[in-house]
Amino acid sequence: NHSITNQVRLRVNQLVRESLPVKTIAKLVGISSTSVQRIIYAHRHALIERRKLPRIICFDEFRSVHSMFSFICIDAITHNLLAILSDRLTKNITAYFLSHYSLSERSQVQKIVMDLNAQYQYFIHRIFPNAQVVIDRFHIIQLAGRALDQARISLLHGIEDHRCRNYKMLKSEWR
Incomplete structure (x- = not known):
């Protein structure tokens, strides 16, 4: 029952991730559809x-x-x-x-x-x-970054002279 190589098992798992049908995977790899199902569900209990x-x-x-x-x-x-x-x-x-x-x-x-x-x-x-x-901290940092970006844009819209140094700093060199 262990005549299927590890390379074939890996290829079956790669093809499963691409949402291919079991019969198509079996034809591509050259094993039966039952063997494909056995490989897919081998670690399902975990x-x-x-x-x-x-x-x-x-x-x-x-x-x-x-x-x-x-x-x-x-x-x-x-x-x-x-x-x-x-x-x-x-x-x-x-x-x-x-x-x-x-x-x-x-x-x-x-x-x-x-x-x-x-x-x-x-x-x-x-x-x-x-x-x-x-x-989680990722979403807190993302929220703070968005708030800072909105504040920068609102300041940018308040500056009428597009050639002044403050406008250029807020527009392109804000990072």
Whole structure:
């Protein structure tokens, strides 16, 4: 059962990321479609395996198949994956945590680190009653940069002489 080389397995995993059908992958690589499915789902148990909830959890979304957004949840300390959900709908995220973890497990979560997505703030305290919401530093810095840029542009619009030194500094040499 181990006659398929590692190079073939790697190629199958590369083709899977391109969202090709199983039969097409099987024809391209030269193995059966059953073998392709076996390779794809070989490590699936690692994603489904139920783990204990850590004290600090990170929530985010990412662009996945067909430009849809998916939900990802990781341990903030070890960066281990806790869950990947196919969409970021509130009802699905809530159902996942309520069905997989007891209230006592969810109560032990102390902090949820997330971006400025207001959707998560509505249900976090319902799922994790003792959790404190923390905004991640990347989004705080991004927000501060946007505020500074808006202030620079408003000053720029107030200067009538486009040839003065202040205008040129705010226009092109602001970095």
